[in-house]
Amino acid sequence: RYFSDFPAVVKNVAQSVPIGTEVYVKEHPNMFGIRSGSYYDELRKLPNVRVLSPSVSSRDLVRNATASVCITSSVGLESVINGTPAITLANPNYSMLESVQRIDGYDELPDTIVDCSSRGVDTSDVAAYVSACLDVGIPRDHSSFPKRVCELIERAQKRQSEEIS
Numbered sequence: 001r002y003f004s005d006f007p008a009v010v011k012n013v014a015q016s017v018p019i020g021t022e023v024y025v026k027e028h029p030n031m032f033g034i035r036s037g038s039y040y041d042e043l044r045k046l047p048n049v050r051v052l053s054p055s056v057s058s059r060d061l062v063r064n065a066t067a068s069v070c071i072t073s074s075v076g077l078e079s080v081i082n083g084t085p086a087i088t089l090a091n092p093n094y095s096m097l098e099s100v101q102r103i104d105g106y107d108e109l110p111d112t113i114v115d116c117s118s119r120g121v122d123t124s125d126v127a128a129y130v131s132a133c134l135d136v137g138i139p140r141d142h143s144s145f146p147k148r149v150c151e152l153i154e155r156a157q158k159r160q161s162e163e164i165s
Contacts (some may be wrong), residue, residue, distance in 0.1 A: 003071050003089040007042060014071050016109035024061060026052045028073060040070045066117045069109075076100060080126050081153055085116040097129055098122050127153050 003009050014023045025043055032054045040051050043079070052061070058075050059082060064067050068079040072090035079086040080099040087101045087109075095102045099121040101112050130153060 006071075007039070009069075009071060009089065010043050010049060012106040012109055013113075016106070016113055017048070018114070021048065021066070023049045023050055024052055024065070026058065026061060027082055028084060029054050044079055057143075080121050081130070083121050083123065084161055085119055086118050087116050094129060098125050101125075123145055123153065133161060 003119060010023070010025055017023060018149050024048075027040075042105045043049055043051050058078055062075065062079040062084045063080070065084050067085045067087060069087045070079075070089070072078045072088060072092045075087040076088045076092060077094045080094070080097055085099050085101070087103060089103060094100060099119070101116045103109060103112050154157060
């Protein structure tokens with residue numbers, strides 16, 4: 001409930017990032033058409049905030065980010081799978097990963113953003129988590145999900161090995 005006011009979350013994130021950093025906001029697809037245009041106009045008034053269309057690929061967005069901040073959604077997991085550290089404002093099941101920082105209050109945001117951005121992602125930790133999910137947590141009727149997740153992990157590991165070389 002502490003983070004249920006989405007505009008307040010965006011404002012606090014925008015105020016917590018280093019000067020010169022842009023914050024890109026993409027609404028959850030299920031919210032498309034539910035909120036008024038004035039709701040998004042208020043977010044656009046924040047000088048370093050850019051509101052994106054729901055059609056923008058989350059995958060492309062997190063690949064090009066320094067870090068991602070989400071209340072609780074699969075975007076945090078998608079972020080670390082793509083090699084971008086994540087901050088979550090709730091307690092999704094993937095928050096146990098070292099590459100995911102969970103915060104309890106806005107006062108933690110500035111330091112957590114800097115720390116999270118400098119840490120990077122432990123792809124072996126992420127791969128082990130996804131493997132465990134695939135073994136016990138993903139219904140077998142979601143045939144495309146395991147393949148997509150495995151492809152994302154392979155790409156992230158390849159990028160990490162290229163950076164080390």
